Amino acid sequence: MGDDFSPAYFTCKGAAYIGDARKLLATLPDNSVNLVMTSPPFALQRQKEYGNLDQHEYIDWFLGFAKLVHQKLKDDGSFVVDFGGAYMKGVPARSLYNFRVMIRIVDELGFFLAEDFYWFNPSKLPRPIEWVNKRKMRVKDAINTVWWFSKTEWPKSDITRVLAPYSDRMKKLIEDPDKFYTPKVRPSGHDIGKGFAKDNGGAIPPNLLQIPNSESNGQYLSGCKAVDLKGHPARFPAKLPEFFIRMLTDPDDLVVDIFGGSNTTGQVAEAQGRRWMAFEILREYVGTSAFRFIDKDTTPKVMKDIYKRIISGESVDLDEYRKQ
Known part of the structure; x- marks a missing residue:
């Protein structure tokens, strides 16, 4: 980080900065970041207290950040973005803004779409109220699109770090394949033997991530209550950035969140032994x-x-407030 910017607070692993992420990103060396993991304000038609733009303005606005991210990523780096869905103004038809953003990032900025993910939040409230609760014309919108972009076709990735626990059925199969499975030839002609019935440490996860977002207490919210302030209204759960940080980075790699919010990304990165930086324009959230x-x-x-x-x-050293 350049001499013109001091962190609002820092730890032994990372630092949070107050300011426009475009200016802050510009101070970083090119090809220096391993992962940018973020959740920007969504392009909602109804204005939120944390700020958001009209859907038509949103895409150009976001591409300004994405262009800088491309410059700062290492060749094997990744850019993971959580976008919430939205409806068109006044009608029960979906906006395509999150898909348009994805296409333009690839077509215009040179990113590759490594994989598309979908975050299913089972604790999400029924929304939008008009079409779901009142008129009962649409089902609850419980999915966010999460785009995994890469700077080249070959980003760093290791799915063995994010294996899912085996089901009870799979555990029984591994324990005694002969008892629970008879090899057969599939209709496609593939011969499915028993080679898969071995313990690989867990199951390969799908690109549908089921993660509830239902935190109601904890250190962050307790602190907000102590200073008589509300928590950030659009926090994502720790398990979402944790999945991508574990899969796409190594210890001591640099993880950056360009829309830091309540800095869940920084907290998770530090817990995983990664270096981190968080940029957030609103001082109170920092x-x-x-x-x-x-x-x-x-x-x-x-x-x-x-x-x-x-x-x-002030620039506060938070390690002073932690037991050694």
Whole structure:
């Protein structure tokens, strides 16, 4: 990071900065970032308190960030973006903004779509109210699109780090293949033997990620309550960035979130032994996000002090608030 920018807070592994991510990204060396993992404000028709643009303006706006990301990524780096779906204004027809963003990022900026993911949030409330609850014309929208872009065709990736637990049926099959499976030739002509009935440490996960987003307490929200502020209204669950950080990076790689919000990405990256940087334009969100990195028994008085120091423009070493 250049001399003109000081972190709002930092730890031994990373730092959070207050400011426009376009300016902050520009200070990073080209080809220096391993993963950009982020969830930008969505292109919703109804204005949210954390800010969002009209769908028609949104795509050009986002591509300005994506172009810089392409410059800063290493050749084997990845750019993972969580986009929520939206409806067209005033009618029960879906917007295609998240798909248009994906196509333009590939066609115009030179990214590759390594794989498309879909985050199913079973705890999501029925929305939009008009079409689901009132008129009962549409089902609940519980899926976000998550695009995994890569700078080249060969991004760093290791799915053995994100294997899913075996089902009970698969565990029985591994334990005694002869008892639970008879090899057959599929209608396609493929001969399915018993070679798959071995313990590989877990099952290969699908690109449908079922992760509830239902946190109601914890260090971050406790800290927000201590300083009498609401938590960020659009937090994603830790398991979402964790999946991609584990799969796409190695220890000590650099993970960046260009729309830091409550800095879930930084918290997860640090827990996984990665270096991290988070950029967020709203000072209050950066101030409260610091609570993710301090001890759980930190008193409300100390939390208020940390928040005030960050808001006033100090650069706070959060390791001072953690037991060694």
